[in-house]
Amino acid sequence: MDTRRTSGQSRLLRSRSLRSTRTGGVFLAAAALLLSACSSGSSTGTTAEAALAALPRSTPSTLAPYYGQKLTWRSCGVPGFECATMKAPLDYAKPASGDVSLAVARKKATGPGERLGSLLVNPGGPGGSAVGYLQQYAGIGYPAEVRARYDMVAVDPRGVARSEPVECLTGRQMDTFTQTDMTPDDQRETNQLVDAYQHFAEGCGRRSPELLRHVSTVEAARDMDILRAALGDQKLTYVGASYGTFLGATYAGLFPERVGRMVLDGAMDPSLSARKLNEDQTAGFETAFQSFAKDCVRRTDCPLGGAHTTPEQAGDNLKAFFRQLDAHPIATGDADGRKLGESLATTGVIAAMYDEGAWEQLREALTSAMKDKDGAGLLALSDSYYERDPDGKYTNLMFANAAVNCLDLPAAFSTPDQVEKALPSFGKASPVFGDGLAWASLNCAYWPVKPTGAPHRIEAKGAAPIVVVGTTRDPATPYRWAQSLASQLSSARLLTYDGDGHTAYGRGSTCIDSAIDAYLLRGTPPTEGKRCS
Template sequence: MDTARLLRTSTTVLAVAGLLLSGCSAGAGHSAAASTPTGAVAASQTTAANRAAAPLAPLPATIPDALKPYYEQKLVWHDCGSGGFQCTTMKAPLDYHHPVAADDLTLSITRKRATGPGQRIGSLLVNPGGPGGSAIDYAQIAATHYPAPVRARYDIVGMDPRGVAHSDPVVCLTNRQMDAFTQVDNDPHNRSEINAISAADKRFADGCEQRAAKLLRHISTIEAARDMDILRSLLGDARLNYLGKSYGSMLGATYAGLFPSRVGRLVLDGAMDPSLSSLEESRTQAEGFETAFQSFAKDCAQHPDCPMGQTTDAAGRYIVSFLSSLDAHPLPTGQSRQLGESLGTSGLIEAMYAKQLWPVLRVALAAANRGDGGPLLALSDQYYERSSDGSYSNLMYANAAVNCLDLPPATRSVADVQAVLPAFRKASPHLGPDFAWMTLSCAPWPVKATGRPMRIEAKGAAPILVVGTTRDPATPYQWARSLASQLSSGHLLTYQGDGHTAYASGNDCIDTAVNLYLLEGRVPPPGKTCS
């Protein structure tokens, strides 16, 4: 059972498989149908949402007196780890409207200085998404694997957002409780299973309130973006240079909306659409993961060892039957946990994030056919960031805390879910019900949402580069198109391919276009497409 919306970070794949920054291709090739993945209905719905959402208003350019102590603090760097990294911390107000020093948050930061040759441009703040992905962990990868010309001229900087990883992390459950949470069936077939979902969501929300009540009220994307402006100032940069992936694009776009005059070079890769409601996001994500599954099925059918059959129709029938069988007869895994339907589904979803994981999934499904659920359980553990010792990162806790504060709940009752199930099944015949029931996760949240759907225009901002992948499962391509159209200075770069996010994934065309923007400020020509 998954929390909130499936807005996932690319760091899971990076850390476990070493794929998305390793120089491997993120996939190529597309059909004519795939080049327009949204369809007229989805496009019209997005356009209507854009018109209905109110714009995000910028903050005053002058720093309020109450916040000046935060902008005037001094960063004290020290060497940390190997490879020339430095670390530090900074203070940020828990509540920007009522800053109180006793309540300040301590946010952790790392950087690696520009390596040269060439004149240093400034700092490049990076964020991998989530919400809940560690920017510190990601910066350590980016600082060694981003294209060399970018690393030569930028300090690569990562700051874990408030509530994430090394920055006053939100914690909601014990590891044993989280194990139980992840095993709740998210495609219920009877009243007992429906009740189990509601009870699990309530236990999760109650755990967050018990352990992090004060922070839950101040963990929004807007507050995290304001933290980024303090860091920009402390780093000595007049403007923010930034590369955000997945949810990291939302952070970057929000920053641009709040501080348009301080926008430097912003890359928003795997872009989100801030004008959508939580329900609209979930439904279009269901469609995105269905598209990814169809791509996986086509690829699998080309291999003689594909356990799903040799056609996409056969693959669809197989996966429905397979997941249903896990519900009735969980598989042994060599551990105390068995592979039930919920863990099997999350393992499947994890493999949709990167084409390089498709062979891993193919092998895992073949092993499951032999009665061994261990390989598919390993994929599920990657999704949840569960270590081999049974401990979890705080990814899923921060994910829920941010999502449930940023937008009102997608659904508030079992009846609400049942009402939207047909639309979700239409969007995703194979995963739609799981996505529909996941919309309940914010219903019992102890804190009322402070955010709302909004257009981000960032009038007056320097050119902003938005990158969208046509068959991205987690941040569907229409979101990138929508965000680029909302931003007054938005420029869309398209990657026709599979996988979640595109830059530094092995496609020379994408990397060249992004590098030219970061190094020279040159945006791609209108309609620029890579494959």
């Protein structure tokens, strides 16, 4: 699918999943997770004159019932956590036309120390379950002092996971979709790819016709303000990773006076057109692969070359392997008979680029596939990325991802011919992944709902200090996006992590963690220009 937005889960949860499987979110779906691209028609990819306008400070009377609702908390099967259901208008322009039900979870502050309010977390996507992230990681893995002082809270955005999920394809249909050839060699294969995109879009339109029109990031940000009020907080304290930074920045742009302590980790740049977003991210994955390859060839177990192999040569070797799989997929031992072709293999490699902690797993998987003709390891990485379980069931991650992306921005490309013309620039950005990521940008061309958004700047004038975090070799959200967002937000402080992987908070850098913790606990933002490693 389309490439924009990022991984669907933050690197924190993603790496935890990858490390726990050890056997290991089509390349189409992988790309969709990464970031879905769109084009404003601008050659530079920026719309400097357009800025997100703040909403009126007063709450419209038509929304008063939503802002005045009281949440009824109940046990939800995970020790220490409570769950509730929140209502929001399906259509903010017509609040009386119907509701959408949103799943909320929290873990109350444990003490000691004065309670600081609620800390809302979002792991990214779009499509990642914030409730799942809270229960599996943030509610137990965030620093103890933060959990002691804050009620940890999450809401699945509209259309995601537990919040009236967008649905598109069955598990078997998704299996077919994920194996579609993403680097067509002739007209027949191009037609097959287009058919796959059309079938996916038609499934979404058929199974979620009304919801597809109302899953934009602006609407999700407005839902967060209703939740803030329902929690009894005057201001929103928030940590968003990956796509969660776009969601958080959108909230700040709409409600600048209601911003409390806000951390945007692995930042996106809302001012870029889709094509520019896609090319930047394509280059980001190339940078990440070069780091992996440089580390790999120094090791005796590297399947991409030995000590005298350059990272560029390692990339050539990987591309040659992908071409072999394109012609001759290999066995995986999968109960459903799936073989490892180029698309699934590429997804598996991309999945490991999010966290250098997965590099060993990737070396092992590549060794098994390239030397032993056993594709199980790469298939496991791919399945983890798509959130496919051993029974062949998928979460709705990929469906929600496409639905939000295709609504937020116009399609990156309208026809296969446009993709063909863009292949050289994508190939320059990444010799390894460029072709596939270019074709992955085509899916929104066939979407059944017209987009409602466009690229724009977010200034959030009047907001409290906002900490924007960027990682210098982040594959999914390139560092320059953090620099750009920090330059747009009127109160931003840029915090830089000089390292690999996707996002920075909770990745082992004491410097990063202590700076963010100090901000969350004491309201002290990092010094201007602070860098960590």
